[in-house]
Amino acid sequence: MCNQTRYLIFFQYIGTKYSGAVKVPPHQLGKKGVQDHLEDAIRRLRPLNPVSLSISSRTDRGVHALSNSAHFDLQRKNDKPLFTEDVLVEALNFHLKDEEISITRAYRVPADFHARFRALSRTYVYRIALGVSHRSQLPLTERNMCWNLRNTELDVGAMSEAATVLAGTHDFSSFRAVNSDLPFKNPVKTLDVARIHPGRAFVCEHFHREIPFWEFTFRSKSFLYKQVRRMTGALVAVGQGRISLGELKEILEARDSLAYPPNIVAPACGLFLTRVDYNQSDLLPSPQTSTAASDG
Structure with missing residues (x-):
């Protein structure tokens, strides 16, 4: 049996060396997208589920971000507690240390939360x-x-x-x-x-x-x-x-x-x-997530 939670992360990057915010199709060679590197960092956390990141804002090649956002699901074994927000930020930044990408904040959010569609403004x-x-x-x-x-x-x-x-x-x-x-x-x-x-x-x-x-x-x-x-x-x-x-x-x-x-x-x-803005209430974990976190 496994625990799974959805996280919303905010991240910044210098876009000069990347093809844009979203991932590059497998058949295309050259610069990777910011999403490629973020998903690689998440995989280094060894989740049980396939890694799939949903980015709120698709910036173009060469465009920078002081605060973009994305959500993803993370599943761990029962004997391992869910990542706290601070630990998740630290762990992802460790795996991104060679990139011009940095995670600034993380939140546990309800399972139906969507970084793109729940955004109030950009x-x-x-x-x-x-x-x-x-x-x-x-x-x-x-x-x-x-x-x-x-x-x-x-x-x-x-x-x-x-x-x-x-x-x-x-x-x-x-x-x-x-x-x-x-x-x-x-x-x-x-x-x-x-x-x-x-x-x-x-x-x-x-x-x-x-x-x-x-x-x-x-x-x-x-x-x-x-x-x-x-x-x-x-x-x-x-x-x-x-x-x-x-x-x-x-x-x-x-x-x-x-x-x-x-x-x-x-x-x-x-x-x-x-900036990508959300309702503050959307950034609160769902009751199921809260229980799973406290049990971990």
Whole structure:
């Protein structure tokens, strides 16, 4: 007879060396996904059940996360107690020590909990560095963590006004990637937050100047494939004067990914998934899990 429990984990990663958040199909060679490494770490715990991780948010190749989440089931023999949350975090991080992936928190959750479908919202932050003509001018710690623009100034007022156009409930088909592998996903999304604010300036002594940063924050229950990068690229294009506020409205109202201007999509390197929120009550173990834990 065996005990099995479902865990929700929160984890962070630097996405540069990974193919994205989800696992790579067996027939594909090259970089692995974050999920591949997480599942390998869970297998090192020697569970009795097959390891299958369900990730809440599918970030693209090169995109980073300060807080993504996933759930999985873990089954152990009766003579072995269930892992406490702290022990699970420590054990998984031990097996991930050679990767740029780290578990930050873990919770025991009810058996019907689903990391993707129970999420209330997801928050992304996009970082932009100004006045940097080439990424080699950035400190090593920032080179794969932002989008460097030659511009020393952007029309922040115009970008902020453009962000209000995107906020609210819309059909975001124009901001879905043309090659989306989820063409039937509902394009109507509610963007609860779309704002632009100054980030922390980086003092670069070697170049004897400060590098100013701007951050774009977006929050919604869910997003379309590459929607955040395409929204960011459009807002920057407004700030650079490449498209007008009226043209942005026309792009949104076209509801057609082909209406999105070419060559303005923001690169993956500046994008961070920063939060996945749940109802606090969902993070409490089910009575069955609580009993199993106390008996262990």
